Amino acid sequence: MWNTVFPYLLSGISVGGQYALIAIGYTMVYGILRLINFAHGDVFMVAGIVMVYMAASGLPLGICIPLVLVITALIGFVIERVAYKPLRTAPRMSAMISAIGVSYTLQNLVLYITGGLNQIYPTIPWISSSVTIFGATTKMVTLVTPVLTLILVVALVWLINHTKIGMAMRAVSRDFETSQLMGIKINRVISTTFVIGTFLAGVASLLYFTNYTTVIQTSGAMPGLKAFVAAVVGGIGSIPGAVVGAFIIGIAENIIKGLDIILFRLGVIKGPMGLATFSDAFTFALLIIILAVKPTGLFGEKITDKV
Amino acid sequence: MSMLKVKDLKVNYGGIEALKGISFDVEQGQIVTLIGANGAGKSTTLRAISGLVKTASGAINFMGRDIIPFNAQQVVAEGIAMVPEGRRVFDNLTVLENLKIGAYLRTDREEIEAGIEDIFQRFPRLKEREWQLAGTLSGGEQQMLAVGRAMMARPKLLMMDEPSLGLAPLVVKDIFSIIRDLKSEGITILLIEQNANAALRCADQAYVLETGRITMHGTGAELLADQRVRDAYLGSTAR
Numbered sequence: 001m002w003n004t005v006f007p008y009l010l011s012g013i014s015v016g017g018q019y020a021l022i023a024i025g026y027t028m029v030y031g032i033l034r035l036i037n038f039a040h041g042d043v044f045m046v047a048g049i050v051m052v053y054m055a056a057s058g059l060p061l062g063i064c065i066p067l068v069l070v071i072t073a074l075i076g077f078v079i080e081r082v083a084y085k086p087l088r089t090a091p092r093m094s095a096m097i098s099a100i101g102v103s104y105t106l107q108n109l110v111l112y113i114t115g116g117l118n119q120i121y122p123t124i125p126w127i128s129s130s131v132t133i134f135g136a137t138t139k140m141v142t143l144v145t146p147v148l149t150l151i152l153v154v155a156l157v158w159l160i161n162h163t164k165i166g167m168a169m170r171a172v173s174r175d176f177e178t179s180q181l182m183g184i185k186i187n188r189v190i191s192t193t194f195v196i197g198t199f200l201a202g203v204a205s206l207l208y209f210t211n212y213t214t215v216i217q218t219s220g221a222m223p224g225l226k227a228f229v230a231a232v233v234g235g236i237g238s239i240p241g242a243v244v245g246a247f248i249i250g251i252a253e254n255i256i257k258g259l260d261i262i263l264f265r266l267g268v269i270k271g272p273m274g275l276a277t278f279s280d281a282f283t284f285a286l287l288i289i290i291l292a293v294k295p296t297g298l299f300g301e302k303i304t305d306k307v
Numbered sequence: 308m309s310m311l312k313v314k315d316l317k318v319n320y321g322g323i324e325a326l327k328g329i330s331f332d333v334e335q336g337q338i339v340t341l342i343g344a345n346g347a348g349k350s351t352t353l354r355a356i357s358g359l360v361k362t363a364s365g366a367i368n369f370m371g372r373d374i375i376p377f378n379a380q381q382v383v384a385e386g387i388a389m390v391p392e393g394r395r396v397f398d399n400l401t402v403l404e405n406l407k408i409g410a411y412l413r414t415d416r417e418e419i420e421a422g423i424e425d426i427f428q429r430f431p432r433l434k435e436r437e438w439q440l441a442g443t444l445s446g447g448e449q450q451m452l453a454v455g456r457a458m459m460a461r462p463k464l465l466m467m468d469e470p471s472l473g474l475a476p477l478v479v480k481d482i483f484s485i486i487r488d489l490k491s492e493g494i495t496i497l498l499i500e501q502n503a504n505a506a507l508r509c510a511d512q513a514y515v516l517e518t519g520r521i522t523m524h525g526t527g528a529e530l531l532a533d534q535r536v537r538d539a540y541l542g543s544t545a546r
Contacts, residue, residue, distance in 0.1 A: 175395060182408050
């Protein structure tokens with residue numbers, strides 16, 4: 001039984017970690033701007049494409065990887081400055097539509113550059129190698145992802161709770177105007193938030209595409225959407241919430257992928273029932289249930305606007 | 308010499324003239340108050356000085372510098388701090404962090420620590436609640452925190468927007484005694500109040516604001532004795 005479930009659990013934890021790194025970007029941006037950054041999944045995809053082209057140009061991977069992370073963070077910075085900052089005082093809907101515009105712009109830009117063909121993601125040595133753990137064979141990246149995710153999340157939470165910029169981020173997320181009265185440059189704080197969020201999406205892209213090996217212009221859509229659901233399930237605006245939500249979704253999704261085999265081994269079903277088909281449906285069903293039952297998510301706080 | 312000189316200041320809010328050209332001075336070391344009804348333009352005046360709203364015309368001169376082109380962050384750097392209306396403490400930050408964020412532009416670490424100790428001596432209740440989230444404080448405690456937070460910027464001019472609003476009468480008394488203390492320590496204060504009685508009692512200079520215009524000016528005592536002010540703003544409280 002354990003031998004059957006374990007590989008699915010393992011990849012679930014790994015995928016969960018990747019979703020978590022993306023979800024943090026959604027939740028941080030929402031926390032500070034009350035904006036669902038629909039372009040976030042596409043930035044994740046672009047990070048993959050940048051890596052493909054960079055590796056193809058012959059640069060050693062040791063340079064490519066940090067460069068990809070820097071470029072991804074820079075893309076996040078530019079998107080905020082160009083597409084969201086001018087709309088700071090506009091109704092929230094305008095920024096959201098702008099986000100959708102950025103999303104399609106990125107997708108189509110990549111379509112234009114790549115011709116819509118699957119790009120082979122470069123093989124990063126060591127994390128692409130196979131390992132056997134408790135009888136399950138998997139890529140090293142599966143083991144690296146949750147560890148790396150945890151380290152990054154702890155670092156991020158520390159940054160937010162114990163540094164001056166972190167304090168400013170919390171202040172700006174609550175009250176723009178009073179933050180300005182403290183002398184905080186809110187645009188700088190918002191830019192920092194985007195840079196951190198897209199940097200983490202860049203890290204996620206390295207891990208994710210190492211696992212899936214190809215990138216295409218729509219590659220960001222599904223992981224992006226699932227990370228978004230993770231952020232909502234955890235309570236949008238909450239970083240621990242996004243991480244927990246992401247692991248729930250990653251694990252559940254992968255267990256469902258193996259449900260046929262697991263149930264068959266348990267003797268519950270006699271033959272394949274194609275339950276794996278429901279792995280994506282589960283994620284979105286969870287979204288609907290959370291929105292209906294607990295709209296603030298697992299860790300979300302009720303926002304009471306005092307009058 | 309006047310610390311702050313406001314001249315013929317006009318501010319438009321979505322097509323409405325909120326300020327129709329007001330002029331007033333704030334002398335160093337004094338308490339100056341603007342009184343007036345809801346919507347007279349009191350808050351708008353403070354928001355214009357602090358760089359939160361764009362001015363249409365006029366001049367704001369602070370310690371010899373024109374601060375009209377400055378944004379809110381630059382105004383703070385010039386030495387003007389604000390205690391905003393409704394206190395606006397960061398309820399998701401601890402009491403200590405709220406004080407620290409008041410000193411956001413300062414880099415003198417040791418002096419900041421000393422400043423926090425000063426605030427805690429002045430308001431022992433805040434010291435007791437140092438690690439609590441500011442959202443858990445009572446209204447009066449939050450007002451003390453908002454004052455402490457503004458003081459952490461070491462302002463030359465402290466602007467206070469309705470500090471007594473929504474507080475119990477006993478607490479209001481506390482707040483005004485704090486304002487007097489601050490003055491005795493040499494801090495210049497520009498105070499906005501609907502509680503005209505209390506404001507005029509502690510003010511050196513006072514201005515009456517009516518629908519975007521200054522209609523009266525005098526010392527606090529003069530306006531307190533003025534029959535028109537008594538009728539319009541003091542009501543039963545002055546009897």
